Amino acid sequence: MLEPTPENISQAAALLGEGKLVAFPTETVYGLGADARNDSAVAAVYAAKGRPAFNPLIIHFSDAEAAGETVVFDDRAWRLAAAFWPGALTLVLKRRDTCLVSLLASAGLDTLAVRVPHHPVAHALLEQAGFPIAAPSANRSGRISPTAAEHVLADLGDRVAAIIDGGPSRVGIESTVVDLSGEEAALLRPGGIPTADIEAIIGPLVVADSDASAPKSPGMLSRHYAPAIPIRINAPSANPGEALLAFGPGVKNRHVNLSRKGDLQEAAANLFAMLHMLDQPGFAGIAVMPIPERGLGIAINDRLRRAAASDKT
């Protein structure tokens, strides 16, 4: 548990740079932070939270310009950023081709949720780090969001390298999430900035499915990443023409392997990058070897099942 002194904030930034997890205060709730560019650090976030699925994470930036280098801002996005950043608003926008943020952090989507937090400690940490920080709320899956360092200590104390204590969160509920990746601006999650204040700037918002990461309608499902070629899961081996996405030891070296050691955190870190790599028109499909249904394997299998099912819709 660290007091928010400049030395401690530098130390926390260094820990993040080494791929460790650091919980830090924001004005909404405390975040469980990881270097957003580092696949294995992002995998560690999902492991620490015990998430049964890979919900896309919010990526935090020190200022709007840095966010604008990572995702494509349109006029609506710049106007909202000018009005509410730094603050409790998250914008979902298209990733740039040059975007260095881990595909796992956005669950393989071609969009990214970005936010510039207002809390001075969060801001100092982002400035010191010099890279974007992926951070969901710093609670285990299914528990309530933490608004004090003590909440994080009780829930995740054994799973983080450090917790920066910045006092109670002023806003106390998560940021408002607005999707600007399409024509119509959509409210994905009500939160710290009132919807009416946002509508006063960009006009009416359509209300999307409240949990964009667990879509119920096929229309929402199609928004999620699925390879263009068919996926076959629980495949012991590849059929002729198929690429094999292997898992575990004892598989020929020429095959792309999620984790030769059979390590589920390493497999999670590699999942989306390897699916993208194998998603080539030269293959008839991707055969994925069985992944154990435990730990992060549950989230990996959730994602693979969705990717396999979306072929049929």
Ligand code: TXA
């Ligand atoms: O206030 C907050 O937003 C806190 C602090 C730490 O910044 N963070 C937070 O993160 O609440 P998290 O991961 O618990 O919530 C992320 C929300 C989820 O509802 C997720 O589905 C949505 O943002 N989201 C993230 N990326 C998205 C994307 N590319 N497309 C659609 N929704 C996305």
Ligand code: MG
């Ligand atoms: Mg949360």
